[in-house]
Amino acid sequence: MNALKEYIVSFFSGLGSLLTGMGVTIRVFFRKKTTEQYPENRETLQMFDRFRGELTLIHNDRNEHHCIACGICQMNCPNGSIRVISQTLTDEEGKKKRVLDQYIYDIGSCLYCQLCVRSCPHDAITFDTQFEHAVFTRSKLVRQLNHPGSTLEVKPKPVAPKPVVPKAESPKVEKPQGEAPEAAQAE
Numbered sequence: 001m002n003a004l005k006e007y008i009v010s011f012f013s014g015l016g017s018l019l020t021g022m023g024v025t026i027r028v029f030f031r032k033k034t035t036e037q038y039p040e041n042r043e044t045l046q047m048f049d050r051f052r053g054e055l056t057l058i059h060n061d062r063n064e065h066h067c068i069a070c071g072i073c074q075m076n077c078p079n080g081s082i083r084v085i086s087q088t089l090t091d092e093e094g095k096k097k098r099v100l101d102q103y104i105y106d107i108g109s110c111l112y113c114q115l116c117v118r119s120c121p122h123d124a125i126t127f128d129t130q131f132e133h134a135v136f137t138r139s140k141l142v143r144q145l146n147h148p149g150s151t152l153e154v155k156p157k158p159v160a161p162k163p164v165v166p167k168a169e170s171p172k173v174e175k176p177q178g179e180a181p182e183a184a185q186a187e
């Protein structure tokens with residue numbers, strides 16, 4: 001009798017857990033799908049903004065960047081993934097100026113720590129959301145980030161504000177002492 005009782009209890013216990021599992025399966029089946037069909041969706045795939053894909057030197061539409069070749073990012077990189085190669089040019093006034101020659105980035109050794117981006121005083125670099133980095137040789141992971149022919153963006157010098165000339169005050173007319181007010185004169 002006990003054996004039959006145990007059989008019935010375990011039968012309904014198993015049936016209950018089966019129905020619970022089927023309930024979860026049915027709920028998930030009708031839920032909105034979040035699975036990305038990569039690479040079929042490559043054209044429409046949107047990465048979230050905070051994703052750190054690949055270090056980029058920011059260029060504007062005139063092929064100008066903000067990098068002054070100070071090398072701070074290189075000094076702060078813990079894995080030696082950045083090499084800033086500069087050259088010294090002499091301008092028309094005879095002043096020597098250091099300019100960026102090559103900005104070399106090795107994505108193969110990058111830790112994606114973003115210390116370089118945070119330490120750059122000119123906001124010249126950032127991480128984009130590009131994530132397809134697969135190549136057949138490691139040498140292809142070393143890239144030059146400054147575009148060919150790019151130059152440092154020259155910001156217009158601030159114009160000095162015009163000096164404010166104070167307006168000449170009209171001279172005060174002093175009333176003669178001891179004169180009776182007009183109202184009193186009328187009386």
Ligand code: SF4
Pocket residue numbers: 055076077078079080081082109110111112113114115116117
């Ligand atoms: S993210 Fe980190 S490891 Fe990568 S280049 Fe920048 S500082 Fe170096």
Ligand code: SF4
Pocket residue numbers: 066067068069070071072073074084119120121122123124125
């Ligand atoms: S990217 Fe920024 S920190 Fe690095 S060399 Fe250029 S200006 Fe300096």
